[in-house]
Amino acid sequence: MANIAKVKNVGKKFIEAFNTHDLMTMAAALAFYTALALAPLLLITLSVVGLLGEGAKNSLINQIQGLMGPQAATAITSIVEAANRQPHTGGVAGMFGVIFLLFSAGGVFAQLQDSLNVIWDAQGEAPTGLWSWIRKRLLSMGMVLTLGFLALVSLVVSTVLSSMFTDESQVWAVINVVISGAIFAGMFSLIYKYLPDAKLSWKDASIGGIITAVLFIIGKTLIGLYIGKSAVGSAYGAAGSLIVFLSWVYYSSIIVFAGAEFTRIISGREIESQASAKLKAK
Numbered sequence: 001m002a003n004i005a006k007v008k009n010v011g012k013k014f015i016e017a018f019n020t021h022d023l024m025t026m027a028a029a030l031a032f033y034t035a036l037a038l039a040p041l042l043l044i045t046l047s048v049v050g051l052l053g054e055g056a057k058n059s060l061i062n063q064i065q066g067l068m069g070p071q072a073a074t075a076i077t078s079i080v081e082a083a084n085r086q087p088h089t090g091g092v093a094g095m096f097g098v099i100f101l102l103f104s105a106g107g108v109f110a111q112l113q114d115s116l117n118v119i120w121d122a123q124g125e126a127p128t129g130l131w132s133w134i135r136k137r138l139l140s141m142g143m144v145l146t147l148g149f150l151a152l153v154s155l156v157v158s159t160v161l162s163s164m165f166t167d168e169s170q171v172w173a174v175i176n177v178v179i180s181g182a183i184f185a186g187m188f189s190l191i192y193k194y195l196p197d198a199k200l201s202w203k204d205a206s207i208g209g210i211i212t213a214v215l216f217i218i219g220k221t222l223i224g225l226y227i228g229k230s231a232v233g234s235a236y237g238a239a240g241s242l243i244v245f246l247s248w249v250y251y252s253s254i255i256v257f258a259g260a261e262f263t264r265i266i267s268g269r270e271i272e273s274q275a276s277a278k279l280k281a282k
Helices: 002-020 023-036 038-052 054-068 070-085 091-119 130-164 169-194 202-230 232-267
Strands: 269-271 279-281
Touching: 002 232, 023 038, 023 091, 023 232, 091 169, 091 232, 169 202, 169 232, 202 232
Parallel strands: none
Antiparallel strands: 269 279
């Protein structure tokens, strides 16, 4: 009975937090920023993966299709093809182009950071000058590169294991889910640990990462079924693939924010109201 009461209490707190923090609006904002930064994010990721050759790029696109579904992946493919048609610029112009791409992609993580601060009621020191703004952007850019590296690791491991289990589809399916779950857990743990203006322990960040990874794996399947059955993009013509992509990011963002809410509730911690936010046990 005590466990049932705890579950009910967690559920009640989650519903209250979901409404109070307006997770759906925050998810919509993150989807919008992701759409604006989609091209830079793709170019950075594909540039890193491209070090392994053209086949690696195609494998990554196939993984994106498996993650998002064929309709959402169409928007990704269109952007990649457009980028490949553009001439490459070298020298100083090319260097500034890379910096611009990193700053644009970092905007997504800046928005994610603001949303996580709302969830944890964490208000760190407000940026008071150019250097503070640059520092915040550098952190976001670091997250872009870190997650790009995780995507590269995922691709390499996936490619190696798929060659080992070519004839045993069920074994490969299970292994693929486990590997994906581990990488997602690591990715979400890093986000929860370093993005918010709150000092989370690695234990809390890891618990949150695992919870969110489980929710994300279940959620991506349900989102794929919903998008496939409801034909979200069919009414929008040529823009349909982009609408499907935005829908996927929107619902996925809700899952990430829900995982953050569960993390805070289950950890039984609250945020001190001070200039440099910290977590304390109740």
